[in-house]
Amino acid sequence: MLKERNTMRVFVTGADGFVGVHLIRNLLDHGHNVIAGVLSSSANFIMPVPTVRFNLLDCDRLDRVIEEVKPEGIIHLAAQSMVKLAWDNPAQTIAVNIIGTINLVNAVAKHARNAKIINVGSSEEYGLSGKLGKPLTEEDYCLPQNPYATSKLAAGQIVLQLANKEKLRIIHVRPFNHFGPQQREGFVVSDFASQIAKIEKGLCPPIMYVGDLSAKRDFTDVRDIVEAYTLLLEKDVDVGIYNICSGIPHTAREILNIMLRECRSNIDIRINRDKMQPSSVPIFIGSAAKLHRATGWAPKGIFDNSIKSTLSWWLNQDFVAVATQT
Secondary structure (H helix, E strand, C coil): CCCECCCCEEEEECCCCHHHHHHHHHHHHCCCEEEEEEECCCCCCCCCCCEEEECCCCHHHHHHHHHHHCCCEEEECCCCCCHHHHHHCHHHHHHHHHHHHHHHHHHHHHHCCCCEEEEECCHHHHEHHHHHCCCECCCCCCECCCHHHHHHHHHHHHHHHHHHHHCCEEEEEEECEEECCCCCCCCHHHHHHHHHHHHHCCCCCCEEEECCCCCEEEEEEHHHHHHHHHHHHHECCCCEEEEECCCCEEEHHHHHHHHHCCCCCCCEEEECHHHCCCCCCCEECECCHHHHHHHCCCCCCCHHHHHHHHHHHHHCCCCCCCCCCC
């Protein structure tokens, strides 16, 4: 029988991001006391929890924050998480995702040694291992193919080494693709949903240009993802690496078709030849069997409903009308 933890004082870094907002709601629903950590320059963050501002690269400030907050649990979301930005500025991505994470663990080692840390990595760490064409497990090789993926792999390896050296409790998670309401543009589901919402509101012509829609990817509702983070924090599980995923592949074409069925507009889907580069990994899915054995977690969201709720959120947003080329 798994031992469940009582109410915890949980510090969430990167709390003002897409996942952070959903995670805070989930932690509150579980009865935990939450402290939100946001970037010093963050603006317009409104959640019903205490908030502290800091920068992962400011060691002195980070030390003071951990000493003052005295967390019993930490879920470390703060990161540079865009692959494109990682290519544009790999040095900054390495600094934030690796050095910043090391700074956090060092501060915990000094001021909150009993805190349990959930360090959020990425399925991108597996990279070309996806060519195996099977559900990837935590035992499969990591062959990252971009600076973001490399930064997450390195951060995960280093923090687990520090956990062993300093006798800390650290879990490194590898979530696969996740989506949901409030996700910013730059990801396939939110990009489709935002484009359709603008068309439905008459802000741009009813035309969508797409690339390769055939690649199969493992998608999970963000609300299921944050439930996994919370359970890993609460349950008495072994230190190590855990995949978080549905194990079910979906194509971008499936996602688009679900959204189009919800539209009033007759949208013309056109192929952008510049984007038509077949994926080197046609199917990329994971196995969450280890997570399920440790916590009992399984995704509850119904894929079609999750896609529809994401589109609905975008349809309720106010857009600034801009001149659109036809």
